[in-house]
Amino acid sequence: MTFGSRLAAAMDARGPLCVGIDPHASLLDAWGLPDTADGVAAFSLAVLRAVGGLVAAVKPQSALFERHGSRGVAVLEEVVATARDLDTLCIVDAKRGDIGSTMAGYADAYLGDSPLAGDAVTLSPFLGFGSLRPAIDQAIAAGRGVFVLALTSNPEGASVQHARNADGVSVAGEIARSAGEINSSFADEPFGPVGLVVGATIGDAAVRLGVDLAGVHGPLLAPGVGSQGAGPAELQSVFGEARRAVLASSSRGILRAGPNESSLRSAALRSSEEVARALGR
Numbered sequence: 001m002t003f004g005s006r007l008a009a010a011m012d013a014r015g016p017l018c019v020g021i022d023p024h025a026s027l028l029d030a031w032g033l034p035d036t037a038d039g040v041a042a043f044s045l046a047v048l049r050a051v052g053g054l055v056a057a058v059k060p061q062s063a064l065f066e067r068h069g070s071r072g073v074a075v076l077e078e079v080v081a082t083a084r085d086l087d088t089l090c091i092v093d094a095k096r097g098d099i100g101s102t103m104a105g106y107a108d109a110y111l112g113d114s115p116l117a118g119d120a121v122t123l124s125p126f127l128g129f130g131s132l133r134p135a136i137d138q139a140i141a142a143g144r145g146v147f148v149l150a151l152t153s154n155p156e157g158a159s160v161q162h163a164r165n166a167d168g169v170s171v172a173g174e175i176a177r178s179a180g181e182i183n184s185s186f187a188d189e190p191f192g193p194v195g196l197v198v199g200a201t202i203g204d205a206a207v208r209l210g211v212d213l214a215g216v217h218g219p220l221l222a223p224g225v226g227s228q229g230a231g232p233a234e235l236q237s238v239f240g241e242a243r244r245a246v247l248a249s250s251s252r253g254i255l256r257a258g259p260n261e262s263s264l265r266s267a268a269l270r271s272s273e274e275v276a277r278a279l280g281r
């Protein structure tokens with residue numbers, strides 16, 4: 001099965017929520033855990049026990065595992081394997097991007113036969129959308145997916161992503177067009193393999209820039225829900241006609257309910273129901 005089919009089935013069955021696994025030092029402290037790779041493992045596995053099988057996907061934030069060096073990366077590998085065992089899609093938020101020949105190495109790491117390979121990975125198109133091709137090809141071959149940064153949730157993103165070329169097309173618009181071109185070969189699937197990251201905090205940017213989110217035919221990973229201030233109203237207004245493609249993502253907003261696993265599960269369920277209503281599911 002392709003990533004698009006698996007993700008659509010998971011969103012239909014469990015709702016359009018992705019729970020971020022972000023083991024920040026402050027959260028480890030609040031949970032009574034040490035700021036070490038062992039603390040990160042205890043934190044992440046508790047989140048997986050609480051929400052595995054309950055939500056459509058989880059999204060471990062690679063940076064917060066990498067900060068513990070090789071032992072942290074080993075924990076990330078364990079998270080990827082555990083999510084698979086719990087039948088929960090895993091999007092590794094690593095935001096990788098490089099020249100094509102090096103991109104092939106990242107593709108092997110996150111989309112190939114490697115313990116870091118989940119169901120999808122986030123990619124940065126700053127070296128040009130075309131430089132991502134080795135990863136996209138490998139994702140397609142492996143039935144996996146990618147999420148390319150398009151309109152990120154942080155305010156600084158606008159200085160690059162809203163810039164327009166001589167024809168008036170914005171950087172974000174060009175990324176969306178390129179993704180849609182690849183996804184058009186997957187018209188029989190619910191989604192193509194190339195999703196976009198579009199923050200739930202971006203206001204009317206997609207409309208102002210003329211970015212055709214509905215035309216991408218890929219899933220739209222929407223961080224910014226919860227701690228960054230976006231909620232149901234923002235999800236509705238940002239995504240409009242494209243809302244059925246949205247996988248809303250929240251990390252700290254849910255993780256703060258821990259360490260009690262049943263409180264974590266309740267927080268995830270509440271958020272899942274809220275985003276489902278907002279997105280017309």
Ligand SMILES: O=c1ccn([C@@H]2O[C@H](COP(=O)(O)O)[C@@H](O)[C@H]2O)c(=O)[nH]1
Binds near residue numbers: 198223226
């Ligand atoms: O545009 C983007 C892309 C990625 N992120 C990541 O999502 C989570 C958000 O965490 P919260 O605690 O829900 O704010 C984090 O891992 C970011 O690196 C994003 O926020 N915006």
